[in-house]
Amino acid sequence: MTRILLMFLCQIFALPLFANQPTEWALYFQEPATPLMVRLREFHDYLLVISFFIAAFVFLMMFIIIYKFREKKHPVPATFSHNTPLEIVWTTIPVIILIFIAVPSFKITYMMDHIPKSEMTVKVIGHQWYWTYEYPENKIVYDSYMIKDADLKPQDLRLLSVDRPLVVPVDTVIEVLATSTDVIHSFAVPSFGIKRDCIPGKLNQTWMKVFKEGTYYGQCSELCGSGHGFMPISVKVVSKEDFKKWIEDNKNKKG
Amino acid sequence: MNEHTPHEHTPKGWRRWLLSTNHKDIGSMYLIFSIIGGIAGLIFSIVIRMQLAHPGGTVLGGNHQLYNVFITSHALIMIFFAVMPGLIGGFGNWFVPLLIGAPDMAFPRLNNISFWLMIPALIMAGLSTVVGMGAGTGWTMYPPLSSLTGHPDMAVDFLLFSLHLAGVSSILGSLNFITTIINMRAPGMDFFKMPLFVWTILVTSALLLITLPVLAGGITMLITDRNFGTTFFDPSGGGDPVLFQHLFWFFGHPEVYVIILPAFGIISQIISTFSKKPVFGYVSMVYAILSIGVIGCGVWAHHMFTVGLSPSATVYFSAATMVIAVPTGIKVFSWLATMWGGSIRFDTPMLFATGFILLFTLGGLTGVVLSNGGMNIVLHDTYYVVGHFHYVLSMGAVFGLFGGFYYWISKICGRQYPEIWGRIHFWMLFIGVNMIFIPMHFVGYNGMPRRIPDYPQAFAPMNYIASIGAYLTAFSTLIFLGVALYTVFRGKKAQSNPWGVGATTLEWTLPSPPPYHTFETPPHIGGDLHEHK
Numbered sequence: 001m002t003r004i005l006l007m008f009l010c011q012i013f014a015l016p017l018f019a020n021q022p023t024e025w026a027l028y029f030q031e032p033a034t035p036l037m038v039r040l041r042e043f044h045d046y047l048l049v050i051s052f053f054i055a056a057f058v059f060l061m062m063f064i065i066i067y068k069f070r071e072k073k074h075p076v077p078a079t080f081s082h083n084t085p086l087e088i089v090w091t092t093i094p095v096i097i098l099i100f101i102a103v104p105s106f107k108i109t110y111m112m113d114h115i116p117k118s119e120m121t122v123k124v125i126g127h128q129w130y131w132t133y134e135y136p137e138n139k140i141v142y143d144s145y146m147i148k149d150a151d152l153k154p155q156d157l158r159l160l161s162v163d164r165p166l167v168v169p170v171d172t173v174i175e176v177l178a179t180s181t182d183v184i185h186s187f188a189v190p191s192f193g194i195k196r197d198c199i200p201g202k203l204n205q206t207w208m209k210v211f212k213e214g215t216y217y218g219q220c221s222e223l224c225g226s227g228h229g230f231m232p233i234s235v236k237v238v239s240k241e242d243f244k245k246w247i248e249d250n251k252n253k254k255g
Numbered sequence: 256m257n258e259h260t261p262h263e264h265t266p267k268g269w270r271r272w273l274l275s276t277n278h279k280d281i282g283s284m285y286l287i288f289s290i291i292g293g294i295a296g297l298i299f300s301i302v303i304r305m306q307l308a309h310p311g312g313t314v315l316g317g318n319h320q321l322y323n324v325f326i327t328s329h330a331l332i333m334i335f336f337a338v339m340p341g342l343i344g345g346f347g348n349w350f351v352p353l354l355i356g357a358p359d360m361a362f363p364r365l366n367n368i369s370f371w372l373m374i375p376a377l378i379m380a381g382l383s384t385v386v387g388m389g390a391g392t393g394w395t396m397y398p399p400l401s402s403l404t405g406h407p408d409m410a411v412d413f414l415l416f417s418l419h420l421a422g423v424s425s426i427l428g429s430l431n432f433i434t435t436i437i438n439m440r441a442p443g444m445d446f447f448k449m450p451l452f453v454w455t456i457l458v459t460s461a462l463l464l465i466t467l468p469v470l471a472g473g474i475t476m477l478i479t480d481r482n483f484g485t486t487f488f489d490p491s492g493g494g495d496p497v498l499f500q501h502l503f504w505f506f507g508h509p510e511v512y513v514i515i516l517p518a519f520g521i522i523s524q525i526i527s528t529f530s531k532k533p534v535f536g537y538v539s540m541v542y543a544i545l546s547i548g549v550i551g552c553g554v555w556a557h558h559m560f561t562v563g564l565s566p567s568a569t570v571y572f573s574a575a576t577m578v579i580a581v582p583t584g585i586k587v588f589s590w591l592a593t594m595w596g597g598s599i600r601f602d603t604p605m606l607f608a609t610g611f612i613l614l615f616t617l618g619g620l621t622g623v624v625l626s627n628g629g630m631n632i633v634l635h636d637t638y639y640v641v642g643h644f645h646y647v648l649s650m651g652a653v654f655g656l657f658g659g660f661y662y663w664i665s666k667i668c669g670r671q672y673p674e675i676w677g678r679i680h681f682w683m684l685f686i687g688v689n690m691i692f693i694p695m696h697f698v699g700y701n702g703m704p705r706r707i708p709d710y711p712q713a714f715a716p717m718n719y720i721a722s723i724g725a726y727l728t729a730f731s732t733l734i735f736l737g738v739a740l741y742t743v744f745r746g747k748k749a750q751s752n753p754w755g756v757g758a759t760t761l762e763w764t765l766p767s768p769p770p771y772h773t774f775e776t777p778p779h780i781g782g783d784l785h786e787h788k
C-alpha cells in the first residue's frame with residue numbers, strides 16, 4: 001500500500017522533472033543529476049566554446065578564400081609554398097589548446113575513477129534482454145523488464161519505462177557493480193554521467209551520487225543481440241526515509 | 256578502347272580481366288567493385304534509415320536480428336568493399352605507378368590475386384547475412400555476442416572468413432604498394448618529390464601491414480573459440496572478452512586512418528591543381544601523414560573507455576588521441592594556405608575538396624570531444640559517435656572518393672564528366688549528408704544509444720530529419736550513377752590535361768586514356784639534387 005502511494009507521489013513530483021528523460025527536439029544533454037555529470041556538462045560547455053572558435057576560424061578563412069581567390073577575381077596565382085613561422089604557429093597553438101583541454105579532462109577522469117567511501121552497493125547484472133538488480137547488503141534481488149507496448153499506461157514512456165526500476169536513495173554515494181551472464185551489455189544513465197560495460201566474467205565498478213529525486217532513464221549501451229533496444233534502465237531516486245521503507249517492504253519478498 | 260601504338264599487346268576478352276596483370280585494368284576492376292560495394296552498403300543504410308524514420312518502424316517486419324545484420328553489413332561493406340577498394344585498390348593501382356613514373360606495380364600477378372580474393376570475400380560477407388540468423392554482431396564483432404553464446408549458427412563464421420580473405424587481399428596489396436613506391440620511382444623522383452597521394456598510400460599500406468595480422472590473429476582465435484572448443488574469449492574457460500576488443504581495435508583504429516589518409520592525399524592534389532599553386536608546406540604535410548600513421552597505432556583503447564580501463568590507461572589513451580589533432584590541424588591549415596592566394600576554379604572535384612575540409616574539420620572537433628576519457632563515457636555508443644565518425648568517414652573518405660572520381664575519370668576512360676551534373680550531385684549529397692548526421696549529434700547528446708532498431712518517442716523528430724536526408728543522399732547517388740555511366744559511354748572526349756596549369760603531376764602528361772603500358776622507359780624528373788645519379 002505504501003509503495004503504491006509512494007509511486008503515486010513520485011509520479012506527481014516527476015512531472016516538473018521533464019529533463020530527467022530525453023525530450024523531443026532536445027539539442028543537448030539531459031539534466032545532470034550527479035555532481036559528476038554537472039562537471040562533465042560544464043567541461044563540455046567549455047569544449048563547445050573552444051570548438052566553436054576553431055570551426056568559426058576555419059569556416060571564415062574558407063569563405064574569405066572562396067570570395068577573394070576565385071579564378072575570376074584573382075586570375076594570377078601566388079607562388080609561395082611555405083612559411084616556416086606560420087607553420088610553427090599553427091603547430092604550437094593547437095598544442096597549447098590541447099593542454100588547456102587535457103588538464104581539466106584528466107581531473108575528471110580521476111574523479112570518475114576515485115570512488116568516495118561508498119554508503120551502499122547495488123549490483124546490476126545484464127541479461128539478454130533484461131536487467132537484474134541486486135542489493136547485497138539487504139539481500140534484495142529482482143529483475144527489471146521493459147514495459148511492452150500493449151501494457152503501457154498513459155504516464156509510461158515507450159521503450160524507457162520498466163516494470164520494476166532500480167530504487168536508490170538521494171544524496172548517497174552508491175557503488176555500482178556491473179556484470180553480465182551472457183553477452184556484453186552496458187549500464188548507462190545519461191543524467192548521472194555513468195556508463196559501464198557489463199562483461200561476463202568481470203565485475204566492473206563505478207559510482208553515483210544523485211542529488212535530485214525523480215525517475216531517470218537510460219538504455220543498454222552495448223549491442224547485445226536482437227533485444228538490445230528493449231532493455232531500458234530506469235532508476236527511481238527517492239528520499240533516504242522512503243528508501244528505508246522500500247528496503248523494509250522488499251527485504252522479505254522473493255525476487 | 257585502345258587505339259594506340261600497334262606494338263601494344265593487349266589481351267582480349269575475359270583473359271584481359273581475369274588474368275590481368277595490368278595496374279590500370281586491375282585499378283578499373285577495383286573501382287567497379289567499389290561502386291558495386293558502395294551501392295550495396297548504401298542500400299543497407301537506406302533500409303536502416305527507413306526503419307528508423309518513425310518510432311516503432313516495421314520496415315524489417317519487426318525482425319530486430321535482421322536490423323542488426325543490416326547495420327553489421329552496412330559497416331563492413333562500406334569499409335572493406337567500397338571505400339578501401341575504391342581509394343587504395345582503385346585509385347592506388349591506377350595512379351601510384353603513373354604518379355611516380357613506374358611502368359606498372361612491382362608484383363603484377365600478386366596484384367591480380369589481391370583483386371580476385373575480394374570476390375570470394377564479398378560472397379562470404381553476403382552469405383553471412385542470409386545464412387541462419389545472419390551475423391548481427393556489429394562490425395566490431397565483440398564476443399560473446401559473436402561467440403556461440405550470441406550467434407550459434409554459421410553466419411558469423413562466414414563473416415570471419417570474409418574478413419580473413421579481405422585481409423589477405425589487403426596485405427598482399429600493401430606489400431605490392433610498398434615495394435612499388437620504394438623501388439620503382441622514376442629517376443629523380445625522390446621520396447620528397449612524390450605527390451602526396453603516393454605518400455598516403457605508402458603510409459596506409461604500412462598501417463595495413465602492421466595491423467591486419469593482429470586482426471587476423473583475433474578473428475582466428477574467435478574462429479577456434481567457435482569451432483574447436485578453445486576459450487580465448489570465454490571467461491568460463493579462463494578467457495577474456497576484452498582481449499578481443501584490444502586485438503580488434505589495434506587494427507580497427509588504424510583502419511580509420513587507412514580509410515582517411517588516401518582521401519587526404521587525393522584532396523591535397525585536387526586543391527593544389529585547382530588553386531594552381533603547389534601544396535603549401537609539403538614537407539610538413541608528409542611528416543603530418545607519417546605521424547598520424549605512427550600515433551594512430553597507439554590509441555586503440557579510446558574505443559574502450561567503458562570496459563573498465565584503469566585511470567592511467569584512460570589518461571594515456573586520451574592524451575595520445577588528442578595529440579593526433581595536431582598533425583590533422585596542420586593538414587587542414589596547410590590546405591587553407593594552399594588555397595590562399597591561389598586562382599581557384601571550383602569545378603566538381605574542388606567542390607568535393609572544399610566540402611571535405613569544412614566537414615572534416617567538424618568531424619575532427621567532435622573527435623577531440625570524444626577523445627576525453629570522461630566525456631567519452633557519456634557519449635560512448637550514442638548517436639553522437641555515429642554522427643562523428645560519419646563526418647570523418649562518410650563525408651571524409653567518401654568525399655575523397657567522389658573528388659578522386661571527378662578529378663581522374665577523364666584520365667581513366669578518356670571522357671570527361673558533364674560538369675553541371677557533377678555539381679548537382681555534389682550539392683545534393685552535401686545537403687543530404689548534413690541532414691543525416693547533424694541531427695545524430697543532438698540525439699546522441701540527449702542519450703540515444705546507437706544500434707537500436709526502435710527508439711523512444713523523444714528521438715522521433717531528429718530521426719525523421721535524418722531519414723529524409725538519407726533519401727536525398729540516395730537520390731544524389733542515383734544521379735552519380737547516371738553521371739558515371741554517361742561519362743564512361745557518352746562523355747566528351749577529354750584532352751590529356753583538362754585542368755590547365757595547376758595539374759603538374761605526371762599522369763597529366765599522358766594521353767587520356769593512357770596507353771595500355773606507360774612509362775616503359777622511365778620519365779626523367781628534373782630540377783633536383785639527385786639529377787646526376
Ligand SMILES: [Cu+2]
Nearest residue numbers: 185220224228
Ligand atoms: Cu544489452
